[in-house]
Amino acid sequence: MPVAQTKTKPKLVIYGCGGHGKVVADIALACGLAVEGFLDDRALEGKRVFDLPILGGSGWLEMRRSEVSVALGIGENRARCRIYKLCERLGMTPITLIHPTASVAASAQVGAGVVIMAQAVINPDARVGNGAIINSGAIVEHDCELGAFAHLSPNATLGGAVRIGALTHLGLAASVLPGKTVGEETVVGAGAVVTADVPPRVVVTGVPARVQRQLETT
Numbered sequence: 001m002p003v004a005q006t007k008t009k010p011k012l013v014i015y016g017c018g019g020h021g022k023v024v025a026d027i028a029l030a031c032g033l034a035v036e037g038f039l040d041d042r043a044l045e046g047k048r049v050f051d052l053p054i055l056g057g058s059g060w061l062e063m064r065r066s067e068v069s070v071a072l073g074i075g076e077n078r079a080r081c082r083i084y085k086l087c088e089r090l091g092m093t094p095i096t097l098i099h100p101t102a103s104v105a106a107s108a109q110v111g112a113g114v115v116i117m118a119q120a121v122i123n124p125d126a127r128v129g130n131g132a133i134i135n136s137g138a139i140v141e142h143d144c145e146l147g148a149f150a151h152l153s154p155n156a157t158l159g160g161a162v163r164i165g166a167l168t169h170l171g172l173a174a175s176v177l178p179g180k181t182v183g184e185e186t187v188v189g190a191g192a193v194v195t196a197d198v199p200p201r202v203v204v205t206g207v208p209a210r211v212q213r214q215l216e217t218t
């Protein structure tokens with residue numbers, strides 16, 4: 001499977017120490033990587049998250065960038081995108097983590113800084129953009145295209161050849177019927193079933209999914 005992967009340095013730090021960061025750290029440990037600790041910009045250094053230290057924030061990474069690899073541990077799409085870009089400015093490429101129980105087809109393409117969680121499935125010829133999250137049990141069927149920094153929540157399901165725009169979030173157990181497109185920066189509510197194309201920057205909910213409101217353009 002072509003996975004964008006930089007050479008992993010001996011030590012790994014997880015950027016983001018909230019609930020999502022904890023799951024990302026757990027995947028890294030399950031992959032046998034040496035996790036040095038977490039980074040967070042909320043001045044939490046000295047605290048610990050399941051026995052791993054919070055080391056500092058972006059300043060720490062700037063000082064130690066030659067020694068460590070970074071995995072993205074932030075669930076919120078825009079914040080994760082900002083940290084990815086910070087890493088790029090520091091000359092680093094966040095690593096991609098794939099839980100040992102996930103199934104990723106040999107012909108799927110997975111970008112940099114992606115996290116694929118336990119029991120997720122990525123089927124043949126799917127493409128997953130940089131910094132995307134495929135959460136626990138989510139399914140990306142054959143020929144799908146998932147934009148950069150998109151997030152499929154646990155048990156979300158994409159039928160074949162679905163396109164999901166960059167920075168879009170599918171809630172818990174949301175589904176998209178085969179061949180449909182969901183625009184950029186859109187939110188698909190938990191449990192929704194998308195039966196028709198969805199425009200960018202809206203919130204949709206329900207079965208079938210209907211636009212609930214527009215989101216502000218930033």
Ligand SMILES: CC(C)(COP(=O)(O)OP(=O)(O)OC[C@H]1O[C@@H](n2cnc3c(N)ncnc32)[C@H](O)[C@@H]1OP(=O)(O)O)[C@@H](O)C(=O)NCCC(=O)NCCS
Pocket residue numbers: 135153154170171172187188189190191192203204205206
């Ligand atoms: C759809 C969603 C984004 C709406 O959030 P919101 O704008 O804050 O909306 P509110 O919670 O104020 O709810 C507004 C209305 O929509 C309804 N609603 C909220 N989420 C809904 C959903 N998923 N499906 C159907 N209706 C929903 C609420 O009941 C409420 O209805 P009411 O006005 O009749 O009382 C959010 O509820 C959601 O589903 N987010 C996904 C969360 C998720 O799966 N996270 C996973 C993290 S891993």
